[in-house]
Amino acid sequence: MKEIIIATKNRGKVKDFDTLFAPLNIKVTSLLDLPEEIEDIEETGTTFEENAAIKAEAICEKFRVPVIADDSGLVVDALNGAPGVYSARYAGEQKDDQANLQKVLKGLEDVAQEKRIARFVCVLAVAKPGEVTVFKRGECEGTIGKEPAGEFGFGYDPIFYPTGSKRTMAQMTPEEKNQISHRRKALDQLMNWVKEQ
Numbered sequence: 573m574k575e576i577i578i579a580t581k582n583r584g585k586v587k588d589f590d591t592l593f594a595p596l597n598i599k600v601t602s603l604l605d606l607p608e609e610i611e612d613i614e615e616t617g618t619t620f621e622e623n624a625a626i627k628a629e630a631i632c633e634k635f636r637v638p639v640i641a642d643d644s645g646l647v648v649d650a651l652n653g654a655p656g657v658y659s660a661r662y663a664g665e666q667k668d669d670q671a672n673l674q675k676v677l678k679g680l681e682d683v684a685q686e687k688r689i690a691r692f693v694c695v696l697a698v699a700k701p702g703e704v705t706v707f708k709r710g711e712c713e714g715t716i717g718k719e720p721a722g723e724f725g726f727g728y729d730p731i732f733y734p735t736g737s738k739r740t741m742a743q744m745t746p747e748e749k750n751q752i753s754h755r756r757k758a759l760d761q762l763m764n765w766v767k768e769q
């Protein structure tokens with residue numbers, strides 16, 4: 573079995589990657605699995621690409637092995653693109669998923685259903701020692717509901733209805749979510765690129 577390192581501390585992402593890599597027989601190791609505590613990496617970029625590169629390159633430098641990082645978030649048209657790259661800390665430094673999604677619902681209180689358009693964005697950065705960092709992006713279009721629904725997933729999943737679905741991403745099993753997710757689409761791009769190498 574092959575192993576890849578994903579430079580994340582987010583348990584929800586780790587579960588998504590476990591689901592995505594399971595059919596390929598690839599074991600996912602995250603920063604949560606390492607014996608030493610990895611300090612939080614400051615995400616000072618203003619784009620998903622910049623932040624993904626910061627995380628991938630920091631961990632690649634430290635361990636001198638190939639690393640993937642994921643920077644992702646929810647982009648809401650009626651909120652001028654917020655929370656965007658600030659999705660994790662939208663309602664404050666404590667990175668509270670519930671508070672974050674409530675803040676989005678509050679911001680959309682007076683916005684009609686047809687204008688509640690949003691997309692999830694995922695940028696994967698691959699950093700290898702001595703090589704230029706590579707980026708792949710995936711997006712998943714949808715709309716924001718009026719209230720949270722569903723117990724699966726993480727983050728903003730309970731308020732996000734992918735286009736064509738009557739269920740939120742949190743009402744889908746991990747397998748269903750990751751057939752259509754932004755993370756899936758970014759990973760497909762990455763796999764296509766790997767095959768071309």
Ligand SMILES: O=c1nc[nH]c2c1ncn2[C@H]1C[C@H](O)[C@@H](COP(=O)(O)OP(=O)(O)OP(=O)(O)O)O1
Pocket residue numbers: 579580581582585615627642643644645646659660661672692725726727728729753755
């Ligand atoms: O599939 C998803 N379903 C629901 N919500 C999602 C998803 N994908 C990203 N999100 C949200 C969660 C978090 O509020 C932000 C990611 O922020 P982001 O900085 O990339 O991750 P993080 O700080 O939680 O972990 P880390 O930087 O260690 O990977 O977007």
Ligand SMILES: [Mg+2]
Pocket residue numbers: 615660
């Ligand atoms: Mg982060």
